[in-house]
Amino acid sequence: MYRDRIRLSSLHSKVMSAADAAGLIEDGMTVGMSGFTRAGEAKAVPHALAERAKQSPLKISLMTGASLGNDLDKQLTEAGVLARRMPFQVDSTLRKAINDGKVMFIDQHLSETVEQLRNQQLKLPDIAVIEAVAITEQGHIVPTTSVGNSASFAIFAKQVIVEINLSHNTNLEGLHDIYIPTYRPTRTPIPLVKVDDRIGSSAIPIDPAKIVGIVISNQPDSPSTVLPPDxxxxxxxxxxxxxxxxxxxxxxxxxxxxxxxxxxxxxxxxxxxxxxxxxxxxxxxxxxxxxxxxxxxxxxxxxxxxxxxxxxxxxxxxxx
Amino acid sequence: MYRDRIRLSSLHSKVMSAADAAGLIEDGMTVGMSGFTRAGEAKAVPHALAERAKQSPLKISLMTGASLGNDLDKQLTEAGVLARRMPFQVDSTLRKAINDGKVMFIDQHLSETVEQLRNQQLKLPDIAVIEAVAITEQGHIVPTTSVGNSASFAIFAKQVIVEINLSHNTNLEGLHDIYIPTYRPTRTPIPLVKVDDRIGSSAIPIDPAKIVGIVISNQPDSPSTVLPPDxxxxxxxxxxxxxxxxxxxxxxxxxxxxxxxxxxxxxxxxxxxxxxxxxxxxxxxxxxxxxxxxxxxxxxxxxxxxxxxxxxxxxxxxxx
The missing domain is CATH 3.30.750.70 (4-hydroxybutyrate coenzyme  like domains)
Structure with missing residues (x-):
């Protein structure tokens, strides 16, 4: 019953297959994807994009919050999709491709990417692919297990693909605190001074007209590989x-x-x-x-x- | 006419010689002195302290904002006054004494000293020696050409010696912006977001009862040694x-x-x-x-x- 998770009914017509959504990503585009430390990455669309590139080669510049889970960086590398990648990754196949000069890579403090996008020092994403628990009545995106750069990618991109992942508990809604700092040179302090302060919204506020595709997925995040205490x-x-x-x-x-x-x-x-x-x-x-x-x-x-x-x-x- | 510079008349009786003021500094004390990058350091009292120590040995722990001018670190080192020194200095005689293990030294990010004092990780100064342009009607101290840690030293110290330096133009009054951030764990952002914001006071607010000595001096800051453009x-x-x-x-x-x-x-x-x-x-x-x-x-x-x-x-x- 994924329709319960898309509460702006005018968006129901945007539901499509992962392959069709991946088809919206064109050769040469800059793409911003959700995902931070292998949590909350879009899963179906990047996988479909890698599959498509095996038949019909294309290259993109890919930005994320941090690393992607589910071997997606490996799949995208092996399919030759990545021309450029930033600001962080942990996949050994991609690392080798970077070190061989096959993928251009910027290793960046994770807080700097959005700042450089804001200041037009980097090309804005053409399209954002964001994993979501739900889409609100206003057409705003409720992220899953990570935020990182997702909100800014969705706000900056001309087009947004949303992956509704049914494997995530709907109770995640209400957990997020999406706050967009003011812009330089009139930047003001982020008004968060206690751990339990809430200063933002629980969904990513975008114009729902930018949502060009909605994909339904049902694949969990990669489990953490941390070792137990010893x-x-x-x-x-x-x-x-x-x-x-x-x-x-x-x-x-x-x-x-x-x-x-x-x-x-x-x-x-x-x-x-x-x-x-x-x-x-x-x-x-x-x-x-x-x-x-x-x-x-x-x-x-x-x-x-x-x-x-x-x-x-x-x-x-x-x-x- | 130094009395014009001490606008709280009850303090006029505190005027004394540099030697008498140096006499208020006892062996084993922790002393906080004004001075930042060779600007605005107290001049007469540390010199008198070095002179006194030649006759009657004593040792202190000395904190400043940054470096002292007028060879004061050299004089204090040669007189054997320094047991401990922090957080910064540039004098070659003192550097040799530090490297020989004769003076204990902490080289510290200049913003950390006051934070460690606030958190009782360092012993608070027993006495502060602060150079001033004037003392206000409220008994507050108008600093000269530097601030750095001076305000906090004066606020933390049990006793304060003020050096009124007649060589500084009285027009310096009004230039300062003395702001004391709130304390952790309820620290709030410093509300300064534009270069020309003013958020504090033009004098260091202390209880004038803490002022135990006022010394009149007339010696300029050491000139900068920067080279002209080439x-x-x-x-x-x-x-x-x-x-x-x-x-x-x-x-x-x-x-x-x-x-x-x-x-x-x-x-x-x-x-x-x-x-x-x-x-x-x-x-x-x-x-x-x-x-x-x-x-x-x-x-x-x-x-x-x-x-x-x-x-x-x-x-x-x-x-x-």
Whole structure:
């Protein structure tokens, strides 16, 4: 019943196959796709684009938020689709193509891409391909498990393809906080000063007339490959907890600590997990990526609020 | 007529000799002194302190905003006054003492010192020695040619010694913008979004009861040692101007450009000077240190507003 997920009924006529949507992407275009740390990437359209290129070669410049999951960078590379790629990727096949000079690559601080697009230092995307949980009554896009550059790609692109992914729980709606900072040179501070501040909207606000295709998919995100905690990471967690305890004892912090900022990967995940057995309470966290440990800490009653740019979970946690 | 510069008359009784004021600094104290890039340092008291230590040894921990002028770090080192020094210095005698392990030194990003003081990660100064143009009717301190950490040192210290330096023009009053950010964890953005925004006060707000000594001095800042522009720096300036012209031609900037940020030293000074012969107008600049070029550009009608943490000028410019 995907029609429940497209609440602006005039858009129902835009539903099409992934192959037809991929056909809207022309040779030489700049394409912005959702996806951040293998979470929330559009899945069906890039796959169909790679399939099409095997028959009928074409090349695009591809921008994302961070890495794509489901081997999509591998598929696009093997099909020869990528002329240029930015700002981040982790696929070994694509890495080799980059190092061989077959794909031009810009490795960029993830916050810089949109800034350069805004300042017309990069060509704006011709088309954006964004994975969504739903489209609202206003025709706005509710993203899935990541945001990153997705909102700006959709806002900048002349045309937008939306992938409604039925495998994502509709409860994701309401989780997002889409905020577009003001433009330089009259930029003002982003008015977010507490982890639980909400400053934006829960959907990406675009003119629905830009939506040229809607594809229905049903494929989950790639599971996270982080390793479970072990003796070594538990040792790091113990050191961290002891350090923080001493700061509390010295009166420099309360038992709530300051807002935490967590990195990603197995070590960060395991160290954060270690806080479950700490004396600290009512913790808050800013993170790039919310990993299993974030939800373990919430379930343990230790973490009150966490904000991040994507949610990347293990198979175990995804099943919850 | 230094009494005109001490507008809170109850403080007139605090005027004393530099030697008497230096006598208020005891062995083992942590002392915060004004001074940033050899501008606006207290001059008479540290000199008297070095003289006193030759007769009667003592050691202090010394914090400043940046470097001290008038060879004061050299004098204090030779007199054996410095046990610890932070966060920055440029004196060769002191550098040798640091490298020989005779003075403990922390080389720190200049923005971190006050943050660590606020969080009680560093011992608060027992006494602050601040150079001033004047003391207001409220007993607040009007700094001279630098601010840096001076305001926070005066606010944190239990006692404050003020050096009224008659060699500084009283027109400096009104130039400063003293703003104390809110404390973590409820820190809010600093509400300064344009170069000519004013968000603070023109004097350092302290309880005048903390002022334990006022010393009258009459010694100018050390002149800047920057070299005048030459063919090479003019070449760099030409490249910069051509680059910026192309950005304007491409519609990515207006002829006013964005706010500039200038580094310090001979090259930055000469490159900024090169903008005098540019087509750009109504420029604005954020800088750490305002050098000769800042005022050359203002006089040439090119620069509308500049903000910085200190003013370090050549002998020529100081004479203007």
């Amino acid at each position: 003796g070594e990471t538990q040792g790091i967690a113990d050191h961290l907890i002891n350090f923080l305890k001493k700061e509390v004892d010295a009166g420099r912090m309360t038992n709530k600590l300051g807002p935490l900022q967590a990195g990603i990967g197995s070590i960060a995940n395991a160290v954060m997990c270690g806080l479950i057995d700490s004396p600290f309470e009512d913790l808050t966290m800013y993170s790039e990526v919310l990993q299993d440990s974030t939800f373990d800490l919430i379930d343990a009653g230790k973490l009150s609020f966490a904000s991040g740019s994507s949610i990347t979970l293990s198979t175990r946690r995804n099943a919850d | 063919g090479e720096t003019q070449g760099i300036a030409d490249h910069l101007i051509n680059f910026l012209k192309k950005e304007v031609d491409a519609g990515r900037m207006t002829n006013k450009l964005g706010p500039l940020q200038a580094g310090i030293g001979s090259i930055a000074n000469a490159v900024m000077c090169g903008l005098i012969d540019s087509p750009f107008e109504d420029l604005t600049m954020y800088s750490e240190v305002l050098q000769d070029s800042t005022f050359d550009l203002i006089d040439a009608g090119k620069l509308s507003f500049a903000s910085g943490s200190s003013i370090t000028l050549s002998t020529r410019r100081n004479a203007d």
